[in-house]
Amino acid sequence: MTAVSCTPTIGRPRAFDMDAALEKALEVFWRKGYDGTSLTDLTEAMGINKPSLYAAFGNKEQLFLKAIELYESRPCAFFIPALEKPTAYQVAEHLLYGAAMNMADKNNPQGCVIIQGALSCSEAAAAVKEALMNRRVDGEHKLRQRFEQAKQAGDLPEHVDAEVLARYLGTVLQGMAIQANNGASADQLRQVAEMTLLAFPRAG
Amino acid sequence: MTAVSCTPTIGRPRAFDMDAALEKALEVFWRKGYDGTSLTDLTEAMGINKPSLYAAFGNKEQLFLKAIELYESRPCAFFIPALEKPTAYQVAEHLLYGAAMNMADKNNPQGCVIIQGALSCSEAAAAVKEALMNRRVDGEHKLRQRFEQAKQAGDLPEHVDAEVLARYLGTVLQGMAIQANNGASADQLRQVAEMTLLAFPRAG
């Protein structure tokens, strides 16, 4: 059994950078949503033709899902790293300030593609909508687990309901995405983050 | 100059109820968004043919805008009535509980059409997106004015920044729309409302 190389050397080599093309696709989906994005939008942004797109990424839906994966694994993604902060308060802090910085970043479309990519959509986009929903729910679940762990560690008071706290924080973060989409600046979002943190339950 | 009657009696009478048809159109736009809704979706839901739709409502965009107007003037709309409550705290209370009840109401599509109708969209929907953005911003502005008035009335502490408080509350409300879209129940949203109110600045 021979090793399978990741970039097969047989045949004509691909003339474009898949990662760069995927970044471009992500940007278009992020700005226009799944339903609002046409294949022409995509091929123009990616600088390739339709057959290349289909050969490399499958179809529109699979391309979207791959773009979302890229989105979550980018260097500026802040969700998972925030969960690793030592205390519940610091987790919330990093989530809120990370959201403020990233969602209003002028180098990207405003808001969050996980939220606005297919919030309400055609039947053709149902699978995509569900994939996004699952990610949002999953993120909130991870947050809840982190807060439960914090209670056990003693840096979150016993009386706090981890599930409700996670849902509340998720709600604020999701609201910040809408604010950013509305044109709110990073500073304005930081003010919302501060006000949220003022009421955040702390140890002791 | 003779009076112009609202329902002209000349010519063949309209065979459908415009208000009922508009309700149906609203429901489709609400569920599928502007880009995700086709004229076929609309005519099927409204029970009329395309020429009737165009004669009565102009075109897809104008129909959407009229549906939004209906949405804001429905009996269950809670935003404007909430602003008239006597204190800032009660305003927030009614907004939050009104959102919890309405956005998760199983008799309607989940969430809020002002938020999810055209959050990210094609260029063809740009005007619609802007109309929705303006309404969101306008709502927040009204809320800010209400809180400024509350400060003068003395039921909100002097140190509170009305603009930031309005933006924070708007963020939570918008986040609740995403939560509802995600399938959160009215009870779950009420928990978020309660947690938000716990931290709400009160007089004295």
Add this chain to the structure above:
DNA sequence: AGGGTTATATACCTGATAGTACATTTGTAA
């Protein structure tokens, strides 16, 4: 140099899209 293999560009396919022309129906007013 030639065969195998993969990517590319062009051109195409089928079905759906928003919007409309037209002939017909249904009502009011004279």
Add this chain to the structure above:
DNA sequence: TTACAAATGTACTATCAGGTATATAACCCT
């Protein structure tokens, strides 16, 4: 009863959607 006005149903248009067939171009290995 006839003239007029507006709404209706059918059928249509032009364009665009997502997706593909095919011929050609570029590369590796032998």
